[in-house]
Amino acid sequence: MNFEHLLFAVEDGIATVTLNRPKALNALNSALLTELSELVDAIAKDASIGAVILTGAGEKAFVAGADIAEMQGKTPLEARAFSQFGNSVFSKIERMPQPVIAAVNGFALGGGCELAMACDIRIASTHAKFGQPEVNLGIVAGFGGTQRLPRLVGPGIAKELLMTGDMITAERAAQIGLVNHVVEPAELLPKAQEIAAKMLSKGPFAVRFSKKLVNEGINMDLERALALESEVFGTLFGTEDRLEGMTAFLEKRPAKFQGK
Incomplete structure (x- = not known):
């Protein structure tokens, strides 16, 4: 399968999906979301794949957010449709039969944090940063942030993050239950692969x-x-x-x- 904005590889029953727009810090635009939707559909139907690792290309970002340049000119109706599409893709990830591990290697902001939350397990590099900064743009989180975040960390902490737009460290994310493990950058993918392989050894x-x-x-x-x-x-x-x-x-x- 060939994609413009994704890298895809399978080894020993573990699929690794890499969001590949490093110059844009892997920002989510319509083209990337469309490719991701198609790939998730294909993986979900592939019985030879037992687990999925989702990560971002480059060292700076997992996903820095939705593509603001694309969103800038949208009308209210177009913005709602964009939110609905993003939510549909993330819900597919949440519902796919295989466990999905987010390997967060840098910024996971806005749509990036929301994408990580749609995964089953989140592993973060010590360099990772998390946040829902949408209020800085005069909007709310649109890809599930207002719903998945309180389910993961509780309503009080979620409201603080959503209403201040504050960015937090990987260590703080682990303290509040947003992240399962924090590891050094060189250990990020090996840790994700270790957990995926352990799952594959079970029923x-x-x-x-x-x-x-x-x-x-x-x-x-x-x-x-x-x-x-x-x-x-x-x-x-x-x-x-x-x-x-x-x-x-x-x-x-x-x-x-x-x-x-």
């Missing part, structure tokens, strides 16, 4: 349904969410992987999962 159905249960259950009341969990728990007892996993445990050997 494929179990990993994918764990993601699905968290994503769906968090928007349900507890009673319905627990019922959904029990349903999936029972369903997985009908798989060969469940039998292999429990047999391997009892035989004190590593499990050999087949995704069956």
